[in-house]
Amino acid sequence: MKKWLLILFLISYGLDAQDWHAWVYFTDKPNVTSSINNPSTILTARAIARKARHGIVIDHRDVPVNQQYVAAIKNATGISYKAQSKWFNCVHVTGAELDLRALENLSFVDRVEFADPSKSILSTSQDKFTRMSSAPFNYGNASNQIVMMGLDNLHNQDYTGDGVHVAVMDSGFPNVDRMSGFSQLRGQNGILGGYDFVDRNATYADDHFHGTWVLSTMAGHITGQFEGAAPNASYWLFRTEEAAQETPAELSYWVAAAERADSLGVDVINTSLGYLAFDNASESLTYNDMDGQTSFASRGANVAFEKGMLVITSAGNSGNSTNHPYISSPADAQGAIAVGAVDASSQRTVFSSIGPSFDNRIKPDLAAQGGNTAIIDHNDNLRTANGTSFSSPLLAGGVACLLEAFPNLTPQQIRSALEQNASQSNSPDNLLGYGIPDFGLLFQTLSQLDQSTKEVKWHVVNQHLHLDKELYPKIQIYSIQGQLLIDAENSGRIVLTDLSKGIYLLKVDESGKWLKIVNR
Known part of the structure; x- marks a missing residue:
């Protein structure tokens, strides 16, 4: 039977020189039991403490991938390595179809899944930027977007994200190492570090400006003119986005960054990215895939939530599209809080992507200001920008402040509290979900419980x-x-x-x- 299959593959694909994206899943991992029994060998002390605080068990998904397997894949004929995932025990590669299928003959390979579902027997598988206390705070240009969520109430109680770690996963962060808008953040050692998962190096303060704009809504500060949503939180900056092209590799870069965040003990992930269409149309995701279980990034978001992190993601900016007005990946994930966009008057913007998910769950989950949002751009200029790319980090910043005030709440408790204390909590819909959260009222309620x-x-x-x-x-x-x-x-x-x-x-x-x- 195998010979006949090989002949069929040669007939069908022998002339196909195109490179395809695929995930190669391994059969096992090394030293699983000993690693779990000695978690300090695979996780930081902060990550171990966070899991213990939330009652999350360290399991086989925390154990790194077998690097000998990875090396063998890298050296395989015609294969180009992109990323790896310990959560799913796989690597993301590209190559000609025959070269990719040849990997299934390796003893340690469980299966190969193509990004193009038509090529996988067991496949799981607009713009990707989802387009574009102390003394009382002087929010300046940012006043409306902060007060709309009642976040000023937390700030005035001196809850500004201090001690909370946030991972920002985006397309690049040019000039964050020199802009005056981030001088306060740098002065308090608020940039913990970063990594470029696309080029696989530690240089993150370059590439596309989108990440810098996003970060400013959370961490930017210009005295009397601008204040971010969580100015005293600490940030990891991860580049997972290749702005020049759209490929499924970005799904794997995203998961790799989420895994790194988990290992570092990160509390909150913000991702102002969304994935649907790729340059090779046959590898693109569809609305049918928006079920929270199909896209590799969405599956990763679910694991991140299970591991104790709050995953905040933009809903998308295709709300006025006739072809696909719906959310994109990973906003469809059950473990992701997808954030829609409202304007300065708290009305939904026309571009904000809608739900439901393909399996009929309410999406987006919550909303914040994404129309005419005040930001600091990569040239240190105050300006406004549009997109759920900016409503998402505003809400993520609010969550960071809430976690400072109530560090023992689990991600599920935080999520439930937000949904039950938002403007549409009694009548959620698939335009804005549960609506705009009121952090001030939520703080009062949870404070009474603490007392x-x-x-x-x-x-x-x-x-x-x-x-x-x-x-x-x-x-x-x-x-x-x-x-x-x-x-x-x-x-x-x-x-x-x-x-x-x-x-x-x-x-x-x-x-x-x-x-x-x-x-x-």
Whole structure:
């Protein structure tokens, strides 16, 4: 049978000299058990601590790829190496189809999956930039976009992202090492480092300007004229985007950067990029692929979320397209918070990509200002720009500030709290999702929970909440917005199965004692 298959391949593809993108999956990894038992050999102390804080188990996906396998692939005839992924135990390569299929004969190769789904028996597989406290803060040009989200309330409580690590994955960051708009960030050692996953070197402060513009919405500062959303957070800058061309390799660069972020203990990822159409149309993604499980980058975003990172991504700028008005990858991922764009009046912009995902989930998830957003450009000029490329980092900056205030909240708890405390929380749609979050109100609610008594004894068994009815004869459960959902007396037991996933408030008596319930 193998001989007949080989003959068919030669007949069909023998004259095809085109290079194709593909993922080569390996059969195993080295030293998995010992690496997991000694996590300091594969992860930084910060990454280990973050996982422990959120109860996330270190598993085989944290173990690096076998570099002997990688070297063998690099040396294979006709193969060009692009990137590797420990989460998926694979490498991304390009080559002629016959050369790629020949890799399946290697003993350590499990399978080869082509970016062009027509070439894979088991395939999984507009513009990519999704186009374009201390003393009271003087936000200057950035005032509207900060106040719209109530983020000034966190800043005035001195929560500005300090101690939170953010990875920005983009097309390049020219002049961040010399611009006055980032002098405060550099002065506080807020740029932790970076890497160019496209050219595979440590030079990230060049290439396309898009990343610099994005970073300014979070970390820029010009006294009296501009303030970013998280000016005291610390940032890793990763280039994952090749602006000159569109290829599936960018999906793998993205996953490689997310894996690096995880190993470094990053808390928040912002990616103002979206992938759909590639230069080779047969390798392009379609709306059918926007199910959160097909695109390699979307699958990576899901793992990043599982690993304890909040993944914030732009929804896309194709909302007024007649062919594809929908979100792109990785915004379709279940683990990604896709951010749509509103204008200065909190109205949806016409370009903001819409949902639902192909499997009918609400997308985008949230929204922030992406129309006439104030930025600092790569030449140190104050200006405005349009795109979900800028609504995404604004929200990511707000999340960084929230994490500083409540570092023990898990990514799922943060996400649920944002969705339950946004302008459309009671009526989400596929234009703006749950709407614009109100960080000020959310901070007040979570602060009250933090101050609540720890003396109340309660436990949950089989989705039933149990308390001592002699001590607590009256029990009330509220939504995080303050809506009374359950009111019970002399029960001692409340059924939670009717509550959707999210964060709820439990009031146990009239003395003002509140508890937080997270229904998973």
